[in-house]
Amino acid sequence: MSTDSRLMKIRDGIQEGLLIGLDIADGLADGFPGPAKALFVEIKIVLDLVDQFTRNKEDWESLRAKLQDITDTVAKAIFGYDPDTLPTSLLTNIGTMNKVLDGIQIEVEKAQQRKGWERVLLLKRDRKVIQDLIGRLHNAVTRLNFQEHISHTLSLHHLTLSVHQINSKQELTWLKEALASPVQITLGDSCLEGTRESLISKILGWVNNPAAPNIFWLSASPGAGKTAIASTIVRKTGACRYFFRHTDSVSQNPLQFWHTVAGELVNQYAVLRADISNAVKEIQKQEQRVEDLDLHSQFQQLIKSPLKTYYDRLSHTQASKQQVLLLVVDVLDEANREDKRLWAALLRTLAEWSQLPGIFRLIVTSRPYDDIKHHLAPKCQKEILATGKVVSSETRADIERYLRSRFDAITSQIQEQQPNIPSSWPGKDIISQMANQAAGLFMWVKAALDHIEGGGNPMQRLQEIQNSSGVRHLKGLDGLYITILQTIYGNLEEEEKDILQKVLWTIIIAKQPIDLLSLEEIIHAPACSLWWVEQALRPILVEKNNHLLQSCHKSFTDFMLEKKRSGNFTVDQKLHGLYIPLEGHTDSVISVAFSPDTTKVASASRDNILRVWDISTGLSSPLEGHQQFVHSVSFSPDGTKIVSGSWDSTIRVWDVSASLNMKAGDVGESFLEWTWDSKSGWILTKNGKVPIAWIPNILWSGFHSPSTCLIIGAHETVLDFSDYIPWEEWKI
Structure with a gap:
């Protein structure tokens, strides 16, 4: 079926009142880069979050249905326009809806992170949140009046939109299974509104500059806020993404990288599905699976070849504007680097991205490691987030803005108990001092504020933070971590200190999220006896979905494992002596x-x-x-x-x-x-x-x-022993 025939069939379905599925909406969005694409991607992100709920499924399903209605409404509104001639009023409405969805996503993520032990209260809270979110969406759609543009779309008799591929559900399901892509980690927090504006504007300008190198490397020290920037770019552009995480062994595995990226490209860019599908079929003809390929072969067969095929076909069309396809790779340095051969292969293939046409853009964030610099620097546009003594005035101002925002929320909580506290607490001078202490590290600010907010006397804790830069010879994050740990342990009995240390050490050694029930089993604690630990350790731990606890940041994990940095708080792996269950199999x-x-x-x-x-x-x-x-x-x-x-x-x-x-x-x-x-x-x-x-x-x-030896099938097999040397492995 030709593209025009396919579009006419879709239009006929709209006129008959049929809903437009998310896959078809993706196909339309690929013709409308910018706000429309970002809107559809934002909806998909929220839908993915909703699908992760194991409680209140029927209530959350009502929110899912409302989001699908929004998808249909916007798809119908843009369908009849040329991508270059979308009315300004429609673009404005789409942008407004994007902001509404940003708020929806934040609320859904908060709902996922709420504690589950008071189940009745939790279910009631869920229903209240869901009703509020559905109300927000309904009011936004009504106010933005998409119906006017839908009427215009349905009155058109000629469609100019080009959709390269709209896959059937069955085909798409097969392709996703064949790519064997694990579920990607939930996006982190975006940058606070009004911060990092210059850098984000620079990155977005690079995305749309065909003359610039097609790799952008954002390099920074631990805690500088790379992930917040990466998450913001993904949300603003609808980019494909891969986030390495030190607490997730699957994401750390370099061999998972390229076939997972292929799966992400299939999810985000419908125009690539046909070419990636053909590549997978070719691999299967060779009686192979994509995950069995080495890294170089994965990149060549699943990424480089399909993308070039798509570009060659696109270059021969009448397309007036080629869509930019963006991949964001966050914290590359948190990939598993133990196998030096695999790590080097990953870096080589990332550098080889520079050989792709300019419409394929790659953003990489990482620490400034020499081997990453060696492979990427000659082929990329590089941006360094300065920290320490050379931190920029803009970054310092952004940190002050973040401090003020968080302190406003903390002050409101304090005023409920102490109404006499001024709304301006703690004042400009202290905020300025803390911004100096942070030295460009947003992670320092977050951990400090979590400590102040986490319990006890907030004013006393603020004083401790102000004094943290003077802790022995330590500065920055190390000094702050020492201060927080001293405060946590300071008011505990010896038995409580021992329990807290076992819990913290276990979480650090496990290097993966772990729940309180598993912790009780590991350290042989009585049931329901660790409820207080989570609150006590809040400034240095984060609670993920399903109430799993993990280190707040890789910098804290590294700190706890190095004696010269953490002193008496260091994890002693020999002394630890705790049994860690090996869990992962789903059967005997x-x-x-x-x-x-x-x-x-x-x-x-x-x-x-x-x-x-x-x-x-x-x-x-x-x-x-x-x-x-x-x-x-x-x-x-x-x-x-x-x-x-x-x-x-x-x-x-x-x-x-x-x-x-x-x-x-x-x-x-x-x-x-x-x-x-x-x-x-x-x-x-x-x-x-x-x-x-x-x-x-x-x-x-x-x-x-x-x-x-390498064991080989006995039938119709020739065994060549000419290169065999006794006591050494056979060559294959």
Whole structure:
């Protein structure tokens, strides 16, 4: 079906009163970059948040239905216009609706973070919030009068809008599953209104400047506010995003990066779906899965090739304006860098983005590490967020504005108990002093204000913060963290200090969100006995969705793990001695194996998945490929390979460091274990009936067990031993 025919069919559906689905709305938005696209993306973000609720589902569903109505209304309003001739009044209305949705998103995120122990009160609170949000949306739609533009759209007889691809729901569902993209982390807080205006304006100007390099690198010290800026840009532009997080092992894994980005591109930019879908089909023709590809292949086949194909097709059309497609990658430095080969491959492929046409833009935020600078600096436009003594006057003014905003809220709370406190508390001089102490670090300000607001005497806590820059030789975040910890521990009994320390150390060592019930089990605390800990540790922890606790910032995690920085508060991993459960499998675990160096554990499960666990952190990487129960697992003697056996009649050999499935052999029969017949040289299934692979007798001296070699299917397989050296691994 031609593009014009497809559009006419959609128009006929509108005239018949049919709703426009979100996917079709995406297709329309791709023709209208700017406020319209941002509006549709904002709606999708809020819908994703609503879908995460496990309580009050029917009530939240009513908000979802209202948001879908908004989508339909705006889609109908813009449908008949040319992208370059949208009326100013319509653009203004769309911009106003965007601001309304920003507020809606904030309220939904707050609702997700509310404590769940008073369930009856929580459900009542939810209903009140939902009614309020639906009311806001209804009033906005009524006031903005989109109906006038809808009437104009339906009166048109000729449509000029070009939609390159509107996928069927079935096709889109298949594509998302094939890309195996994990759910992306919820966006962080945006910059406070009126702050970072110059920088955000500069970035938005770069986005739309085809003459500028197509990579923008925002470099800054920990705590400078990179994530708030990245979140603001995503919300303003509707960009595709990938946020690395030190508390999320999945997002940290470099091998997850490019196929997840491909999934995000499919979600955000409907015009790319056909080309990415074709790329996935080509990969599957080779009997591969996208997650089995190495990083370079993922980038080449899922990103570079489809994007260039789309651009070449676009260049031959009559398109008057090519849409900019933007990817935002936040805190790149929080990716797992233990495997230097993988880390280098990730940096190389990011730098290779510069070879794409200029309409494909990439923003990267990170700490100013030398290896990141080496790969990106020659190919990008670079912006440094200065901190310390060279902090800019604009950043200092922004911090003062943030301080004043937070203090206004804190003062209002204090006045409920002490009406005599002036509304201007604590005054311009103290706010100016705190802005100087912050030295450009928004994280310092946030942690300081959370400490002041978190309990106790706020005026006394403010005085402690003012004195924090004089704590020993420490300054900045370290001095503030010491002050906060001293205050937290200062008024506790010894037993309480011991409990608090165990909880804090466990959260730091786990490096992932953890709930109070799990903490009680880990430190052997009585049920419901840790309710006070969450409040006590509030300034240095954050509560995520589903009431999971984690470190407030990577800078605090690093601080707690370095003796020279945190002194007596340092996490002593040897003294800690706490059991951390390895949780991740969704069914029974059948077999486990330690790596030769005892730093890792491999587990096989009835959920068809293997996992490789880091014992020191409790974090794991899933190894997926088996189609039935995985019954046996073993490490190679050098610890670099894992062999697994499954009821799906295959054995698989995995690269531990890369988490890549390297080979699979069909053994013709399900098995639990395998054995080597030293008389014949055959590797056999445990029952001794089915041969898997054969080892020539001249090589027996270098062969100890199946785990020392790559196991290959026995049938129609040629084994080449010409490069084999006894006692070393086989080359493949």
